[in-house]
Structures are given as C-alpha cells and as structure tokens.
C-alpha cells in the first residue's frame with residue numbers, strides 16, 4: 001500500500017552554518033558571510049508563497065567566550081542582508097555542557113519557534129546539515145531534512161529519515177514539488 005503523503009509543512013526553518021551560509025567556525029565577522037548557492041532562490045520562493053521562514057542556530061562560541069552576542073547579531077544581520085528577512089531567529093548561546101533546553105539536538109528552539117508562529121511542531125519543517133539538526137526536529141515532532149555537506153558524517157546521513165541534495169530538494173520534500 002502506498003504511503004499517504006504528508007500535508008505540506010506550514011513553515012520552513014533552517015540551520016544557519018553549513019545550511020544557509022558556508023560554515024565559518026565561531027564567525028564574528030559579517031564580511032565572511034557567504035550564502036550557500038540556491039539559498040536566496042529557495043527563500044524568495046517561500047516568501048512569495050507566504051510561508052514563514054526562520055533560522056535556528058547553535059552559537060556555543062558565546063558560551064566559550066569566543067564571540068559575544070553583538071557579534072552574532074551583526075553576522076545574522078549580514079545573513080538577512082544577503083538572503084532577506086526571516087520571520088524568526090532562535091539562537092542558543094550555550095555550550096554543550098550547560099544542559100540547556102535549546103542547544104540542538106534538544107528540541108527547545110523548535111518548540112519556541114512553533115509557539116511564536118502559532119503552529120504545531122508537526123507543521124514545521126527544519127532543514128540542517130548535521131545529525132543534531134534532524135535529531136532536534138525529530139525530538140520536537142517536526143519534519144527534519146538533512147542536506148549533507150562534504151563534512152557531514154556518513155553515519156548521520158544514514159540515520160536521517162529525509163536526506164536531500166540541495167535546499168530546493170529539501171523544501172520540495174517538505175512542501176511538495178514546486
């Protein structure tokens with residue numbers, strides 16, 4: 001029996017580093033922000049369709065003392081200059097040993113995003129480049145899609161329920177073909 005197709009998600013959320021922009025570890029310099037090819041197109045299509053978009057990002061460089069919040073905000077402002085405005089941002093400033101509810105793979109930022117958008121977690125899609133992203137989506141009850149980069153670990157690709165070769169493909173898995 002064919003599996004019932006799931007309804008399109010009602011918001012599409014993204015990881016930042018390695019997903020929307022090339023990963024520059026602990027980046028504090030807006031000048032180093034480089035969008036992933038295709039990201040701007042995917043986002044403008046979603047905005048044209050009236051689909052809310054957001055970014056959920058772990059920024060442990062803050063907890064590690066390598067970055068401060070104003071530097072993260074400046075980098076995020078540059079991301080919006082290059083890719084357009086997002087409906088929401090969720091930033092985890094904590095480190096891996098802080099036991100916070102927000103650092104992915106914990107589901108806190110997805111829960112918060114759902115609440116802010118007035119949607120159920122099941123109505124959210126979340127696209128990221130590592131296992132912690134899709135694990136956070138799964139833990140929240142949202143639909144995660146992995147878009148691997150050359151540095152994504154093979155076991156994380158194997159463990160992901162949905163894997164796509166590009167952001168456009170990932171959005172098509174969540175929203176149906178364009």
Ligand SMILES: [Mg+2]
Nearest residue numbers: 015017018129
């Ligand atoms: Mg990432």
Ligand SMILES: [Zn+2]
Nearest residue numbers: 092094100102
């Ligand atoms: Zn946190």
